[in-house]
Amino acid sequence: MTVVEVRDLRKVFGKKEALRGVTFEVKEGEIFGLIGPNGAGKTTTLRIISTLLKPTSGTVKVYGVDVTEKPEEVRKMIAYLPEESDIYLRLTGYENLKFYAMIYFNDPKEVEEAVKRGIEISDLSPEDLKRLTKTYSKGMRRRVALARTLMVRPKLAILDEPTSGLDVYSAIKVRNVIKRFVQETGYSVILSSHNMLEVEYLCDRVAFINKGRIVNIGKPQELKEMYNAKNLEEAFVKAVEVSEVAA
Structure with missing residues (x-):
């Protein structure tokens, strides 16, 4: 489909x-x-x-x-996670997740279920979830941002x-969270x-x-084979060169 x-x-x-x-x-x-x-x-x-x-x-x-x-x-x-997306630094990790769940769902049970999924996705400890997110590392904030995106099951x-x-x-x-979500x-x-x-x-x-x-679309392995490339980065460079010559 x-x-x-x-x-x-x-x-x-x-x-x-x-x-x-x-x-x-x-x-x-x-x-x-x-x-x-x-x-x-x-x-x-x-x-x-x-x-x-x-x-x-x-x-x-x-x-x-x-x-x-x-x-x-x-x-x-849909749910969209921009590159520069951040979270509310004056809220705890848990409060961030609950706030976004309440935006998406009216039913308290659905909110609770979404927050549970968010906690699991973020993989943060109970102690971390109670802390204000302004104390988080960039990696922790990004995991909360990703969790709020995926916990609503878009x-x-x-x-x-x-x-x-x-x-x-x-x-x-x-990466593992994204793979598991799908x-x-x-x-x-x-x-x-x-x-x-x-x-x-x-x-x-x-x-x-x-x-x-x-320039081209395909499975990673197919594209590498198509351009006789060792990796996807090399395949991309060759694909661009071919397209510019053709143009």
Whole structure:
């Protein structure tokens, strides 16, 4: 089943064309990676899918619902974690999770269940959850931010650089949480990342994006074989070179 359908997506900011005909699909139960350098159009694409930006032209549908025509309906199915997302530093870890659960759910039982999931996802100790999050490390804050995103069980989780700035230990924990979320729910994830090892570990398929265009899409192993590359990073560089020659 197709969860996300992006067709000929274009976005112009003033005189800059950020997206130039982006097209791809995301399937149910899939972790789909959007990979490219800074300024390639990754975050713009994710924000349009998240209903935070309107496209200049083209269409995006989530479970068949157009994000421009019915954004409120789309928002009920998704959760978005921006790269620079933070949490409320004057609240404890537990209070952060409960606050966000109360935004999504009216039923106290659903709130309680969501908070329990959030605690499990964050993997923080009872003592840490009682502390104000202003005392947390960046890795701990990011785990709470990810927990609040996934604990509501969105049909589509949109994660922009989920492990950005994290140490190795924290990054591994976050990756495992994302992987487990998809395995347990059967739902889908779109993520962007600069970490190619992370992408190879997490993603079922990836789209290489450069200068607002999709260069190629495929499974990590397929792309490495296609470009005779030792790793995904090398495959990306070769894919960009081929596309620029063709252009």
